[in-house]
Amino acid sequence: MKARRFIAILMAAVSTFFFNTYISFASSLFIYIQFLKSNNAILLKTININNQTITIDRTYKPTEKQKQFLVTSINVSEKINSIKINGERYTLPKTINFRKNSSQALFIKVNNKKFYIENQNLLNINKKVVFTIPALKTIGVIDKDTGLIAGFIGTQNTPTGISISNNKIFVGYKNTPVISVLSLENGFHISDIPIPGDGTCRIENSKDKLFILSSDKKRLSIFDINSGTTTSIIFPRKISDFFVNNATDTILTVDGDTGNISMFSAVNGNRIGTVIIPGSIVSVCGDEKNIYAADDFSKTIIKYSLISRTSDIEELMDTPLKIRNFNNLIFTVTYSNLIAFDTFSLNPYATFNIKDISDLVFTGDKIVAFSQSGKYFVIDGSSLYIETVGDIPESVLEGASLR
Numbered sequence: 001m002k003a004r005r006f007i008a009i010l011m012a013a014v015s016t017f018f019f020n021t022y023i024s025f026a027s028s029l030f031i032y033i034q035f036l037k038s039n040n041a042i043l044l045k046t047i048n049i050n051n052q053t054i055t056i057d058r059t060y061k062p063t064e065k066q067k068q069f070l071v072t073s074i075n076v077s078e079k080i081n082s083i084k085i086n087g088e089r090y091t092l093p094k095t096i097n098f099r100k101n102s103s104q105a106l107f108i109k110v111n112n113k114k115f116y117i118e119n120q121n122l123l124n125i126n127k128k129v130v131f132t133i134p135a136l137k138t139i140g141v142i143d144k145d146t147g148l149i150a151g152f153i154g155t156q157n158t159p160t161g162i163s164i165s166n167n168k169i170f171v172g173y174k175n176t177p178v179i180s181v182l183s184l185e186n187g188f189h190i191s192d193i194p195i196p197g198d199g200t201c202r203i204e205n206s207k208d209k210l211f212i213l214s215s216d217k218k219r220l221s222i223f224d225i226n227s228g229t230t231t232s233i234i235f236p237r238k239i240s241d242f243f244v245n246n247a248t249d250t251i252l253t254v255d256g257d258t259g260n261i262s263m264f265s266a267v268n269g270n271r272i273g274t275v276i277i278p279g280s281i282v283s284v285c286g287d288e289k290n291i292y293a294a295d296d297f298s299k300t301i302i303k304y305s306l307i308s309r310t311s312d313i314e315e316l317m318d319t320p321l322k323i324r325n326f327n328n329l330i331f332t333v334t335y336s337n338l339i340a341f342d343t344f345s346l347n348p349y350a351t352f353n354i355k356d357i358s359d360l361v362f363t364g365d366k367i368v369a370f371s372q373s374g375k376y377f378v379i380d381g382s383s384l385y386i387e388t389v390g391d392i393p394e395s396v397l398e399g400a401s402l403r
Contacts, residue, residue, distance in 0.1 A: 027098040028136055029080070029106060030152055030393055031071045035062040036111040044071060044108075048084035063389075068148045070374075070391035071108070080106075083117060090117045103138040103154035120151030122186050129361055129368050130169055131376075131399035132159040133392070139171065139187070140392060144363060144401065147378040147388030153187035155180070161203035163210060163400045166225060172200025174215055179203070179223070195221055196232055202398055206244045206266060211251065213242060220253070222269050231269040240282050241322070247288035254284050254293075261293065277304050277311065283323045285330075290343070292330050294320035301332055303346055314346040326362045327381055333357045338369055340384060350384045352377070361399040370396035 031047065041061040047054045052074060060069050080096040082089050085108060096104055096119065105120040122128075127144035139153040139162065161172035168190065169182040179193040179200065197214035204211040210223040217238040222231045238256040244266055245252060251264040252275075259281040263272040280297035291304040296319050303312040318334035325331070329349055330341040338352040338360075356372040366387075367379040372395045378388040 027076055027101060027154060028073055028103040028138060028152070029076045029096070029098075030073045030103070030149075031106050031108065032068055032149060032391075033060050033071050033108045033110065034068040034148065035060075036109055038062075038110055038112050040113055042110055042113065043086075045086045046084070047072065048087075049074065049076070049080060050078060065386060066389040068390055070149075070393060073393050085115055088115075090115060092117055092119060094119045099154075101137060101154045101156055103136065103152035105149060105151045122151050122153075125150045127363075127402070128164075128184065129363060129366075129399060129401040130162055130164065131359070131361075131370060131392075131396045132162045132171070133394045134158045134160055134174065134397050135394045138393075139169070139182075140396070141187070142368065142376070142378075142390070144366060147366075147390065149390055149392075151187075153182065160215070160397050161200040161212065162398050163203040163205040164402050165205040165208065165210065169400075170203060170205070170210055172203050172212060174201070175199040179210070179212065193223065193228075195223065195230065197221065202242075203400075204242075204244050205400075206246050207249075209266070211242070211244050211266075213239070217256065220251070220264075220269075222266070233264055233269045233271075241284055243285045243324075245286045248286070250286075252284045252286055252291065254281050259295075261291065275304065277302055282321065285323055285325045287325055287343070292323055292325055292343075294323040294332060296320060301330065301341065301346070303330075303343070312346055314341060322357075322360070324360060324362070326367065331360060331367070333360065352379070352386065358396050359399050361401050362403065363401040364403050368399060368401070370399055372396075 041059050043059045044056040054072050082091045107118040109116045125143045129142040129144050131140045137155050141150045143150040157173035157176045159171050160174045163170045167184045169184055171180045176199050177195050181190040197219045199215035200212055201215050202213040208225045212221040218235045220233040239253045240256040241254045243252045249266045251266050253262045261275040261284055277293050279295035281293045282296045283294040285292050293302045299316045299319055300313050320332050322333040328343050332339045336355050338354045340350040342349050354369050357369050358372050359370045361368040365381045369377045376390050376392055377386050379386050
């Protein structure tokens with residue numbers, strides 16, 4: 001009996017060791033090729049990492065807007081010292097030691113047809129745009145100055161909502177009632193904040209407060225970063241959208257069933273009232289004078305004056321899905337386009353042929369649009385010119401940046 005018990009304990013220990021070593025510690029490595037000065041095309045045939053051989057057989061050629069491309073992503077469970085490209089070995093500047101469920105990027109940089117390998121270094125990035133990739137349990141980081149992918153941060157749980165405030169990254173998770181606080185400098189974990197509800201699907205911030213929408217979209221929690229206190233707004237039904245209006249210190253919400261717009265105090269969460277805008281409203285935003293709403297049934301955007309209580313309407317060719325105001329423009333997401341309208345006249349100002357946008361990030365002088373097609377687009381906030389196009393490994397749920 002003792003012998004059998006010893007064998008059972010030994011097998012359990014071996015099983016636990018195997019699980020922790022070969023399953024729990026598998027991490028993601030995202031390999032990018034980035035062109036520096038050369039505009040010549042480069043053929044990548046194969047990449048060898050440790051005992052893995054990845055066949056690429058693709059030619060990469062930089063364009064005016066895209067100079068960085070995602071080559072491949074692999075699961076790794078051991079450290080990496082070197083990489084072979086087209087059969088030639090290149091030593092990494094720094095050995096990559098993967099932690100449990102970590103994510104990192106490796107950059108193959110091209111200068112005059114010569115390859116140089118660089119590790120990710122988030123410390124060198126002064127201005128960051130961050131975004132969640134739930135399917136990969138990963139947070140991506142874009143260098144706002146260059147518009148290029150700077151690296152990735154792995155998470156233990158499925159990241160959904162994300163925000164930046166007080167030089168920290170706040171991350172919410174699906175079906176997990178905590179918000180993780182990460183260093184904005186390097187992405188290292190600092191602490192966890194318990195929150196009410198069943199997890200997070202979206203986070204916004206304003207004036208040292210986090211506005212956290214629960215996974216079931218029936219609770220909006222207001223977390224005061226300075227005092228550590230939380231106030232919750234409970235909804236009888238799911239809300240389809242919410243917007244924090246900094247100009248009026250209010251929160252606008254849209255009932256996912258009726259389309260009614262409600263207004264709450266952004267200071268204490270107290271209900272202020274209901275804004276009556278007829279239609280099937282799915283998204284809302286606003287400024288100090290107006291509320292802007294998207295009606296998916298009539299395919300219109302609506303400008304409602306808080307002063308005169310009157311409405312102006314602009315018809316669209318496609319169904320509006322999301323609406324946000326920025327720099328005296330109204331940005332409207334449809335299935336096939338991103339359209340900017342003038343806030344005064346509602347006349348179309350610019351149209352971007354970007355399909356299937358999952359989120360928009362407004363950073364002060366840049367706009368970043370994430371597409372479910374595997375691309376992101378960095379748009380200059382003044383000229384509305386697309387400066388940079390980049391690759392993302394999976395669909396993005398939410399992005400954030402310091403404004």
